[in-house]
Amino acid sequence: MINRKKTRQIYVGDVAIGGGNPISVQSMTKTDTRDVDATVRQITLLKSIGCEIIRLAVPDMQAAIAIGKIKSQLAGHSIPIIADIHFDWRLALEAINQGVDGLRLNPGNIGAKWKVREIVNSAKEKNIPIRIGVNAGSLEKDLLEKYTHPTTEALIESAERHIRILEDLNFYNIKVSLKASSVIKTVEAYRLFSDRFDYPLHIGISEAGPPMSGTIKSAVGLGILLAEGIGDTMRVSLTAEPEEEVRVAYEILKSLGIRKRGPELISCPTCGRCQVDMRPLAQKVEDILKNIDKPISVAVMGCIVNGPGEAREADIGIASSKGMGLVFKKGKVIKKVKEEELLKTLNDLINEA
Template identity: 60%
Template sequence: MERRTTRRLQVGGVLIGGGAPIAVQSMTNTHTDDAAATLAQIKRLAEAGCDIIRCAVPDMAAAEGLKAICKESPIPVIADIHFDYKLALAAIDAGVDGLRLNPGNIGGEDRVRAVVEAAKERQLPIRIGVNAGSLPKDLLEKYGHPTAEALVEAAWRHIHILEDMDYRNIKISLKAHDVPLTLAAYRLMAAQCDYPLHVGITEAGTVNSGIIKSAVGIGTLLAEGIGDTIRVSLTGDPVNEVKVAYDILKALGLREHGPTLISCPTCGRTRINLEKLALEVERRLANISEPISVAVMGCVVNGPGEAREADVGLAGGIGEGLIFRKGQVLRKVPEDKLIDELFTEIDKILLERKVSL
């Protein structure tokens, strides 16, 4: 798929836009003034594959906590700032790699300029983030309710403030919990500028409902070539956001990260407890970080053929099954040995790759 051409910017060591790999972001839900707890969560997120992390900075205590966080974080840190320009300046002094800040909401021109000059000096990008739930009153009156046009117009107000100060190290997001509204807003914005876009469905919901909305919304935009960074917003442990983000990217062939499980839906030919097998394979694959495609198929009739592109797989029979690699059957094994034999082949493949490097 052809990706939209955008400017390139840099968040810490992570390149954004300009053809760079789509970055996966998340946000800590710890209190930022508790640096130890926040760092522990960031490290878990980094281990899961998170590229960039955002931390809330609601007060000076949180800004103070950023000093230790930025010093020890394994991934770039973005400060989430609302209304108080002093918090932005304190976050910059603490060593953040970027800001999430709407310049029209932090006071007069002198305050905005102070933040812009500090960001310029350290070459820090600023993400302008417009949310359908907090549009200016005059735009709500103009359009009657949140619309794509209202979101884009709100974004341009903030963009123009920065552009008038000769600052263009900008990334943009236009989020809503409503998927069609989000799609329309990003499409409109993408047609009007070449700034990188951070894509997500805000307030998507729990792991169950939020995954569906995020996959549809983020996946649709990415399939259209729109999006340079993504965040899947889910209630609960943010590590789930990273896992789902990579599942979306892998489904579109945009990033490789960790295993990909291929599992058939079962049918009348299935004579094996495929659900149990697939869940156990999925559980054991969670310990593997290297990209590898693994198939768990319900029958030996079509299994190896339908999953011939998988690196390795198993196909169930009656009390037994087949182990195969790239569609080629290796051996027949008893049902209770299928998973162990499958992971024997997985270990062989990963070892072969290491040896060949």
């Protein structure tokens, strides 16, 4: 049983974050925000596979204005949109004007205090939260001089500065992230921050990498934090299509028993008893399961002698041997079929479940 750290509750659109609410899964579009049709298609796909919050890059005024068109085309497919803003206060104001549901910006990078006040007043009026996003790769120059490199304390001090700016303007509708490409540094920063503050936390490993190595780094880092009860919303950052980020995020949550969305695939690592090539078989089953939302567990085993027993906790499964295979439920064999009929039989059982 994981005991979640108690944090304040805020809302991004209609998604509650913090306060013990379910850990929400985010991603970021990888289209040009100014290409409204392409961005809408990507958001629609992401929502269909369980993404709950979407962040858009807003590099210029044209992108900020496009948010309104994107929101309009998404009518009926409600999903909160966060605008990612750097430096230019006018982009934040326009994004709010276009109906964005949240901002990701660091107030200390906006400039004069009156510019920050303008953003805060507009965000207050629309009840829009601001995520302070501290990143080890873009810390303030004086902090880098003070600490000589991006230490965990430097990350915390940067976050404190930005928080203080907003709190001085009586703005508390805040969530915070403290990301680094280093797993250890990221974990330490979130631990320290979580001990000192009760603002809800957006967790992630920055620039985690391509699918394989990025998934491993994210699973290790986010898995540690989540197991310690730290984190209220999350994004897995991969050099891959954004839907892969969403799938990996749910697999991490599922592995810890925090959230169950979609199926769980159990497959044996193979050994000398195997008489079939398990890798393509397991891959084909994984491909089938990608479009399934049901929270079922499916096993693919390579040994008809021990396979059903070893995967007895799976809802349904197959155990293959040369020329034939067994179909089982909860470890009990229900059918023997030809090897070439295994996948179809399994697919039918999944659809019936």
